[in-house]
Amino acid sequence: MKHIKARKKWVTKFFVILLFTITFYNIGSVIFPQYRTYINPYYTEAVYKNLEDAFNHSQYRQKNPTAIIPDDTVFSYAAGAYLRGLDPIYVNSETTPLGKYFIALCIALLKNDRFIVIPFGLFTLFMTWLLAQKLINNKILAFLPVTLLSYEKLFLNQFIYTPLLDIIQLPFILLTLYVFIIENKKQNFIFTAISLGFVMATKTVIPAILLMTCFVMYFFLYKQYQMLLKFFFALPLSVGILVFSYTRTFLDGYTLVDFYKFQKWIFLYQKSKLLFPLSVWRLIFLNQWQTWWGSMILLRADDWQITWPLFTSLGLITGMLTLLKKLKSNQVAVVLLLWFFIYGAFLSLGVVSSRFLLPFLPVVFIIGAYLTEQVYSSLKISHKKRNV
Numbered sequence: 001m002k003h004i005k006a007r008k009k010w011v012t013k014f015f016v017i018l019l020f021t022i023t024f025y026n027i028g029s030v031i032f033p034q035y036r037t038y039i040n041p042y043y044t045e046a047v048y049k050n051l052e053d054a055f056n057h058s059q060y061r062q063k064n065p066t067a068i069i070p071d072d073t074v075f076s077y078a079a080g081a082y083l084r085g086l087d088p089i090y091v092n093s094e095t096t097p098l099g100k101y102f103i104a105l106c107i108a109l110l111k112n113d114r115f116i117v118i119p120f121g122l123f124t125l126f127m128t129w130l131l132a133q134k135l136i137n138n139k140i141l142a143f144l145p146v147t148l149l150s151y152e153k154l155f156l157n158q159f160i161y162t163p164l165l166d167i168i169q170l171p172f173i174l175l176t177l178y179v180f181i182i183e184n185k186k187q188n189f190i191f192t193a194i195s196l197g198f199v200m201a202t203k204t205v206i207p208a209i210l211l212m213t214c215f216v217m218y219f220f221l222y223k224q225y226q227m228l229l230k231f232f233f234a235l236p237l238s239v240g241i242l243v244f245s246y247t248r249t250f251l252d253g254y255t256l257v258d259f260y261k262f263q264k265w266i267f268l269y270q271k272s273k274l275l276f277p278l279s280v281w282r283l284i285f286l287n288q289w290q291t292w293w294g295s296m297i298l299l300r301a302d303d304w305q306i307t308w309p310l311f312t313s314l315g316l317i318t319g320m321l322t323l324l325k326k327l328k329s330n331q332v333a334v335v336l337l338l339w340f341f342i343y344g345a346f347l348s349l350g351v352v353s354s355r356f357l358l359p360f361l362p363v364v365f366i367i368g369a370y371l372t373e374q375v376y377s378s379l380k381i382s383h384k385k386r387n388v
Contacts, residue, residue: 015140019147023125026150030159031118038118041111043080051077055091072161076113079103079163087252088245094266098201098245099165106163114162121159121167125149127174128362134181135332135366141373145365148311152361153303154354165203166358172198173359176211177339181332184218187227193234197241205263207359208238210346214338221334280347283354285309292351301354307365308357314368315340327374336363 031038055061055077058069078092083104088097106116129146136142149155158167176195183192192215200208212235219228243250246259254262279290287304291297319337321327329337343360 012139016143019140019143023143023147023150026147026156027121027125027159030156038115039110039112043076043107043111043113048077048080048084051080060092070161072164075100075103075163075165079107079113082248083107085248087248089249089254089262093262095165095203096201096205096242096245096266098198098241099168099203101245102168102202103163117159117162117164117167120171121155123171124155124167124174124362127171127178128366131174131178131181131336131362132366132369134178135330135336135370136373138373138376141369144369145362148307148365149362152305152307154305154358154361157303158358164355166355169199169202169204169207170358170362172202173207173211174362176208177335177363180211180215181335184227184331187230189231189234190237192231193237194241196235197238200238200242201245204266205242206267206346207343210342211339214335214342217338217342218331218335221338222331276351278348279350280344280352280356283352284312284357289354290351303354308361311361311364311368314371315364318367318371321371327371333367333370336367339363340367 051073054067054069054073057066058074059065060069060074074092078088079100081091082088082097082100088100092100102120103113103116107113125146128149129143132142132145158164172195176192176199179195180189180192183189196208196211199205199211215231216228219225219231243256243259246254249259249262275292276290276296282288282290282298283301283304285308287300288298289301291299315337318327318333319341322329322333322337340360340363343363347356347360
């Protein structure tokens, strides 16, 4: 008996090490061939001036621009501008500023705006693993979502087209889910609120609103009304972090009323993309991406992978089986399923690019691995019963 247990432990260790090695190879195959671009101190004053010139002649400043610049160019310029003391409401104001301040810190320390994606990318993988560990007892299956994420072109592109804010905000979203699961048992939501504040301030407040919706629904589902009040009392910490990220704005003389109006404008700006509802499911299942400019044609997404429809289907099946009480559920599974459905409902409201799926896929992979574990356990129990 001891021999069998020891062999199982070695098998588990072998497969976990194998999955870790594959994950390291997938990330390394993107980073190492161009490692110099992440460490070379190239971000000089001349580079900043070129970025500023490109920005001023782009679609962000001109009605008839001479060039269309991508998001990574915008964020690189904005970070340099913030580092030089410019108020964040004047450059790339449609996103909240903390993510660009992280990039600015990287520029200040290393004179490089690309290195920032490496720690935040690794942070994302680590948080995916921690969340999976909370839900899945099988160590091999708990590491599987990490390896799956490392295969995703959508994720790997964050290391290629840099710097983008998605990879900076994503680990804070996963951290908020993780901390909420821990603090719900302790009946204290201070760190959940702090994590929410970082989500709000890094790119856009919308994922934070969706996370709050997820948690509120969880409290109502389990009739934890006292916990709901404790959660609401902690939320000023979240707002405080968001407000603090606009310190430069307040130093320039703007008031809290101005700040509120500005946040309202950002929300209305994001709302302007509410076109072609449910088009996200066409993207996930058929690789047909609905554009929202020009003739609004359907395109194929270069970063689409078969894992999208496969694991989204597993998520839907898990939700259905849990609702019908055919699958044993626990509170961790409920939190992640609520995020799966609430974020999925948000994506269904209008047009999205594939980058919107980044906060969706890690949780989808975890839920899919969880369903696999539950099915395997059920079959194992059934097999034992037949042999008795």
